[in-house]
Amino acid sequence: MDWVEDRETIGLALDQSLELTVRAPMSATLADVEDVLESRREWLLEKLYGLAEQAEPPYPKEFLSGEKLPYRGREYHLDVVEADVPEPHLSFDGTEFTLCVHGRDAAADHVSVRRKRQAVVDWYVRRAAAELPARSPRFESQLGLADVSIEIEVGTLDGRWGEYDDGIVRLHWRLLLAPVRIHAYVLVHELAHAVHDDHSDAFWNTVGTVIPDYEDSREWLRLNGNTLRI
Structure with missing residues (x-):
C-alpha cells in the first residue's frame, strides 16, 4: 500500500497490479485512514476480485513472420x-x-x-x-441526435476507451482490436453523454435502447481490455 499526502480528503485507488494507493491530507491520522479503509471494505473486495479476473496483457511482439x-x-x-x-x-x-x-x-x-x-x-x-467515425451517424439518428453537432476524433486516451466533451466524442484507436460490437457499445456510450451528463439510470436506459445487451459488452471490456494491445 502506498500512502500519498496530497489532497484535502482521504481517497483510495487500486491499480491493475493490485497496489492500493491512499491519498490523504497531512493532518490525517492512521486511525482516520483505517476508518476509511473499513468503510470501503466492500468496494475494495469487489475491486480486487474484478482486477484479478482480468485477462493478462499479450506477450510483447517482435513483429516477425508467423505472429x-x-x-x-x-x-x-x-x-x-x-x-x-x-x-x-x-x-x-x-x-x-x-x-x-x-x-x-x-x-x-x-x-x-x-x-x-x-x-x-x-x-x-x-x-x-x-472506420470508427463512419459508424456514428446511424447511432446519432437512433439516439435522436441528428440535429446535434457531433464530432468524432480518434487517438490515444489515458485510461479510457472513449470520452464525450461538449459535442466531441473521442475514441481510443485500440478499440479497433476488439470485436465490432464493442466499437458500437463504446460509441453509443459516449454519444449518450450528449443527452445525460452522468451514468444515471436514465443514461443506461438510453444506451439500452440502441445496445440492449450493453452489459455484456461492458463486462467484456472489463475482462478483456488488457488484451487489446499491440
Whole structure:
C-alpha cells in the first residue's frame, strides 16, 4: 500500500497490479485512514476480485513472420517481407497482414522492433480514424441526435476507451482490436453523454435502447481490455 499526502480528503485507488494507493491530507491520522479503509471494505473486495479476473496483457511482439495481429476481434497472420522501403509499412488484404521492411529492420533487435511496432500502430490509428467515425451517424439518428453537432476524433486516451466533451466524442484507436460490437457499445456510450451528463439510470436506459445487451459488452471490456494491445 502506498500512502500519498496530497489532497484535502482521504481517497483510495487500486491499480491493475493490485497496489492500493491512499491519498490523504497531512493532518490525517492512521486511525482516520483505517476508518476509511473499513468503510470501503466492500468496494475494495469487489475491486480486487474484478482486477484479478482480468485477462493478462499479450506477450510483447517482435513483429516477425508467423505472429498474429488482432483486428475487429479476430487474429490474422503476419507476414514480414524485405522490400526497398525507407520505413516499415503495414498493409492488410482482408485475410493477412503484410509488413514490408528494409533489410536493416528484418531482425528482432530493440531498434528494429520499435520501428516495426510504430508502423503497425500507425496503420491501426489510420484505420480506426476511417472506420470508427463512419459508424456514428446511424447511432446519432437512433439516439435522436441528428440535429446535434457531433464530432468524432480518434487517438490515444489515458485510461479510457472513449470520452464525450461538449459535442466531441473521442475514441481510443485500440478499440479497433476488439470485436465490432464493442466499437458500437463504446460509441453509443459516449454519444449518450450528449443527452445525460452522468451514468444515471436514465443514461443506461438510453444506451439500452440502441445496445440492449450493453452489459455484456461492458463486462467484456472489463475482462478483456488488457488484451487489446499491440
